[in-house]
Amino acid sequence: MGETTVGHVAGEVVRALYGAGYMESTIGQYRKSIRALERYAGGPDAVYTRGLGAGFAASTFSERTGGFSRQRWFDYGRLARLCDSYLRSGSVDLGKWRRSRLAEPVVPGLAVVMERWEAYLAGSGLASATVGHYRRMAGLFLTWLESHGVVSLDGSDGSHVLGFLAGLRSRWSESSMRHAASDLRPLFRWLGRDDLADAIGLAGIRRTHAIAGTLPDDEHRRLLEACASRSVPSRDAAITLLSLTCGLRACDVIGLRIADVDWDSMSIGLVQRKTGNPLTVPMTGPLAARLASWLLDERPATDDDRVFVRYKAPHVALRGHSSVYEAISRVMRHAGLGRRGGSRLLRRNAATRMLEAATPLPTISAVLGHADPDSTRVYMATHRGGMLACVLPVPEGGSS
Known part of the structure; x- marks a missing residue:
């Protein structure tokens, strides 16, 4: 029984931290959380369970302020995860925490x-x-x-x-x-x-659709010019153009494989990760040029068949949406735009420009890969000319 007490489990955590070479100040912060855990459990001799750890991690309100404490949320959750790892395997797992470990009931x-x-x-x-x-x-x-x-x-x-x-x-x-x-x-x-x-x-959570933002004509032009500039890396330019001209989501940019690019028909065919629907989009000349430059001249040698991989070793596929966001933001900075943005902004911009060109909604929905055609209607709010055409004239004699 002694091996599952709060005191024993917490002691194993501290030993693992020292063994891994953690700084004394960091271990001191863990000790502070351990003392809070012992108070929560009723003493170091209380039996530690994952249910106890979950309750401790959830005690994130400060007695002093009465409000949520982000520091408690971080420190208590961190300690509970390490204690849980010892309970599971008999050793403390100091590996990088992933969200998939966040919440698993044990009752x-x-x-x-x-x-x-x-x-x-x-x-x-x-x-x-x-x-x-x-x-x-x-x-x-x-x-x-x-x-x-x-x-x-x-x-x-x-x-x-x-x-x-x-x-x-x-x-x-x-x-x-x-x-x-x-x-x-x-x-x-x-x-x-x-x-x-x-x-x-009954919780009063209201779901609203914000009006989608777009790029003014001048910014759109400057972004295209930046993508064509040889001072912008081909990888970043190609990623930007895939969202700007094809309207691809970040997840589809990350998952794009070399075999998805059909150079004969100048098109890209893929199965959308979000909807599971097949999608084929044409490649513009600038996109094809920068994509070819990346694949032939700049892409590191790797066994990974994804189009876009890391510059630095290991040369594997980009990890998440933030990678696409940062690539697009770098191109925006080069274009001198006073903003940052990612694929969502460029998808909105692509949809709005298709609306301005009188493209039918079903066609826009197909190009953007919407599973529900009604999802495209939110972009109508960005089409100023179309919205003004819907305004009814003020009847004669009406008050201003």
């Missing part, structure tokens, strides 16, 4: 729900990013239930959903809350718990 009644949900998602055919969002939100909710003494979904009701969302709202932005609601609702629908799904509507 059998909730853990089986998580396992079944993950199995369903694995065979759902949904994009990997969507699966990750759904899995993460389910884990957060189920571990929240666990930390509040609920051992099965049969014992949950709408008040638990509202309490969970209220806790998120104390530290998440309203835009993130909209994502939380949309990521949590599928779990409840799958479980047949319409009462829990309906409770989300």
Whole structure:
């Protein structure tokens, strides 16, 4: 029993930190969190469980201010993850934390729900990013239930959903809350718990579509000129043009493979990662030129068949959306634009320019790869001429 007490597990964490050469100041911060864990558990002789760790990690409100403490959220969660790793394997895992480890309930009644949900998602055919969002939100909710003494979904009701969302709202932005609601609702629908799904509507989370921004004509021209400039790396220029002229999402830019590029027809064919739908887009001359320059002259030698890989070793595919965002932002800086931006901005710009050219909405939807054609309608708000044409004249005699 002594090997699973709070004091023993925390001692193993400290030993692992010293063994890995952590700075004394960092270990001191861990010791501070350990003392808080011992107070939370009722002493160092209390038995450590993953449920206890989850509850400790969730105690993120400061007694002094009464508000959410980001420092507590970071420190307590960090310690709980290391203690959990010792409980799982008998050794402390100091490897880089990934979000997939964030939330896994251990109470059998909730853990089986998580396992079944993950199995369903694995065979759902949904994009990997969507699966990750759904899995993460389910884990957060189920571990929240666990930390509040609920051992099965049969014992949950709408008040638990509202309490969970209220806790998120104390530290998440309203835009993130909209994502939380949309990521949590599928779990409840799958479980047949319409009462829990309906409770989300009582939380007052409003879903709105902001008017999509676009590039003015001058900035659009300067960005195209920057992409054609040889002082801009071909990789960054090609990434920018794929979003600017083809409207590709960042995930599709990252996943693009050499075999997807058809040089004979000057087109790119791929299966969209978000929707699973096939998509073929034409390559413009500038895009083809910069893409060929990257593949033939600048791309490092590597066995990875993705088009875009890292400049520095290991020469593997770009890791995430931030890589695309930074590449596009570098080109924007070179063009002298007073802004940063990524593929979303350039997709909006591409849609707006197609609208201005009187391109039918179904065609724009096909080019952008929208699974639902109605998703394209949000871009109509950026077409000033079209919006003005919808304004009715003021009737004679009407007040100004």
